[in-house]
Amino acid sequence: MSSYFADFASLFQQFDVAAAFWVNIKLTFFAAIGSMVLGSVLALMRISPIASLRWMGAAYVNTIRNTPLTIILVFLVLGVWSQLQINLSADFNQNFFRYAVIGLTVYHAAFVCEAIRSGVNTVPVGQAEAARAIGLGFLPSARMIIFPQALRGAITPLGNTLIALTKNTTVAAAASVTEISALMKTMIEFRPDVIIAVFLTVAVGFVLIVVPVGLLTTWASRKFAVVR
């Protein structure tokens, strides 16, 4: 039994598990910012008075939401990068990392958009009517009245999207990024005898990242809830 743990511990000297997890965290960080920006713009488009923008927003969300993330990432690497020869960085690894961030951003923006829209639905009609009554146009009332309340109402679905994004960064393995799931595969192939311990390490790592985010979301959604 003690040799099992010794075998397992020796794996950590050969493979940098922390560095691989760090890649996932970096992917999460950049893609979260990207998808928050893109998702907010899409949400604004979907509630705007301009029909063509509404239509584009809806088309984007309905297409992306129904496409597997794996296809998006594989398409970016095998289609856009290798066929269209678009390089995002001279550095090979950095290039794939950026493609992965773009893929994750594109995919999760659709869910951020829907989360914000569900937040908009929690804002009572009277708020929008009051904003119009005092003469605010679409953009001012969206910026000052609707969005601040909608974002507070959207904390729970936005938090869920963030959790999903964190876990989905593992799919970046399909875009040749060496993150934790790719490293796990290498580790198990190298030392198949300690497969359970390796799996549990990675799994617990994710539990440690995901559970605090969930608790924080629940706390924030109560703390910032608009009392009505």
Place this chain on the structure above:
Amino acid sequence: MASNAQNVLFDVQGPRGRVITLVLNVVGLLLVAALAWVVLGKLADQGQLEATKWTQLFTARSWENFFLPGILSTLKAAGLAVVLSVVFGLVFGVGRLSSLAVVRAVSTVVVEFFRAVPVLVMMIFFYLGIGRTGIVQPTETPFWAVVLALMFYNGSVIAELIRSGVHGLPRGQREAGLVVGLTESQTLRSILLPQALTAMLPSLLSQFVVILKDTALGYIITYPELLASARRLGSGDGNILQTLLMAAVIFVVINFALTSLAQWLSGFLSYRTSGRTKPTVAPAPAAVAPAAR
């Protein structure tokens, strides 16, 4: 306020507003056209617009040997995963509602654990793990890895759906069951669960979309599903961009149909249960914890 939300955000427009809207509409369309122009230009530069690269997508050979078998394996894995995860979800969902503290605790740990672990990590684990035990034939290993990983993850999500579905029912339903002399478990079986299941059907259907999408992860562990077949076809014929697009279109069409059915069902079923049929969260991304408790 879903649909009328869009109308209360802005006034009925006057002549000036209508002109502005018209102008912005035109600008929006021009923007799309410009984007399409840039994309097409780039495609043409790399010779991706050659007719043969696209016409090959619609030959009998492509469909017979690649797309159809791909769709079939995707549906096979998704179908089995759906059945197994519903069973898994029922067992652990009811477990979380049990009056025995031990059963509740065990179910909670199982459900929370499998919801927090990425599906791909489980898939790789099962892929390499099952291969070692030699229970199934080596060629069948990727299939079972896909199905098992999807079962554990989505089964846990469904267990949560069942639990929140039962908790979402009006309290009087359970009380009424107890008052007419049913035991706790009889009440759960014959009063609460049927209503909760009806109420959660739309969310369940959205979860099936997630399962179908996540079968594409099987590509990474060499399961020959739709994405993998599209890639093989594309690298053989030198039109990988086009074949991957086709695979995406097939996924979108199937999933869009399921999503639309879920939306329609949620309206239709709202008359048949005392629970809420509207999904509590926007349909889940490939992984999601539905509604905080």
